[in-house]
Amino acid sequence: MLKIYGVYRSRATRPLWLIEELGLPFEHIPVIQAYRLDDASVDSAPVNTRSPEFLSVNPMGSIPSMDDDGFVLHESLAITLYLARKHGGEIAPKTIEEEAQMVQWSLFAATSVETAALTIQSSSASTDEGKAAIEAAARTLARPFDVLEKHLAEDGFMVGKRFTVADINVAEIVRYARSHAALFDGRPALKAWYDGCVARPAYQAMWAKRNAEPA
Ligand SMILES: N[C@@H](CCC(=O)N[C@@H](CS)C(=O)NCC(=O)O)C(=O)O
CATH class of the missing domain: 3.40.30.10 (Glutaredoxin)
Incomplete structure (x- = not known):
C-alpha cells in the first residue's frame, strides 16, 4: 500500500x-x-x-x-x-527528454522560485519590515517569473504542451507568491496557467482536504 x-x-x-x-x-x-x-x-x-x-x-x-x-x-x-x-499516462513523461525537462523545471522552481516565494507568503504586509521583505522577494522573482511567462505564452504548460507532473511541481511553488498580485498582473500567461492548474478538480479535492485540517 x-x-x-x-x-x-x-x-x-x-x-x-x-x-x-x-x-x-x-x-x-x-x-x-x-x-x-x-x-x-x-x-x-x-x-x-x-x-x-x-x-x-x-x-x-x-x-x-x-x-x-x-x-x-x-x-x-x-x-x-x-x-x-x-x-504513467498523460501526466507522466513520455520520453527521456520529457523526463529531463520535468526534472529541470522542478529544480528551477525549487532553486530559483521557492525561497523568495515563501518569503512573500510568510511576511506580513502590515509592517514596514514585512513590506520591505516582500518587495525584495518580488524583485528576486522578476527574472524567473519572466522566464515562466515566456515559456507558458509559447507552450501553455511546463512540458509537452499538456498538464503534467511538472505543472504540479511548479504551480505548488508559484502558489506561495500568489498573494503578490503585481507579479501576476503583468504576466498573463503565467496567471492563466496558474488559474487553470488550481481550477482542476483534483487540486480542488486536495485543497478541500487541506482546508479541513486545523490551521
Ligand atoms: N525540500 C523538502 C522540504 C521539506 C520541508 O521542509 N518540509 C517542512 C514542512 S512543509 C517540514 O517538514 N518541516 C518540519 C520541521 O521543520 O520540523 C521537500 O520538498 O520535501
Whole structure:
C-alpha cells in the first residue's frame, strides 16, 4: 500500500495533488510539523516531525515522505516525479527528454522560485519590515517569473504542451507568491496557467482536504 506521511498543510500537497489526479488508493499518515506544536516531545503530542517513529522513516525529520510497498522516498518533488513515472499516462513523461525537462523545471522552481516565494507568503504586509521583505522577494522573482511567462505564452504548460507532473511541481511553488498580485498582473500567461492548474478538480479535492485540517 502507498503511504504518504505529512499533513496537508505542508509540502505534502504536491504528492497529495498528484495522487488525486491519478486516483490512487493510499494511506495518509498526518505527521505534523514539530514547530506547530507547543511541546512536540510530550507523550500526548500527535506524531510529528520529531517523533521517533517518524524519524525512523525520515531521519531528516521533514515531510512529506512516501513508503510505496517498502520503497521509501523523501523530497516532495522526487516523490511526485516517481509516482508519475510509475503510474504513467498523460501526466507522466513520455520520453527521456520529457523526463529531463520535468526534472529541470522542478529544480528551477525549487532553486530559483521557492525561497523568495515563501518569503512573500510568510511576511506580513502590515509592517514596514514585512513590506520591505516582500518587495525584495518580488524583485528576486522578476527574472524567473519572466522566464515562466515566456515559456507558458509559447507552450501553455511546463512540458509537452499538456498538464503534467511538472505543472504540479511548479504551480505548488508559484502558489506561495500568489498573494503578490503585481507579479501576476503583468504576466498573463503565467496567471492563466496558474488559474487553470488550481481550477482542476483534483487540486480542488486536495485543497478541500487541506482546508479541513486545523490551521
Ligand atoms: N525540500 C523538502 C522540504 C521539506 C520541508 O521542509 N518540509 C517542512 C514542512 S512543509 C517540514 O517538514 N518541516 C518540519 C520541521 O521543520 O520540523 C521537500 O520538498 O520535501
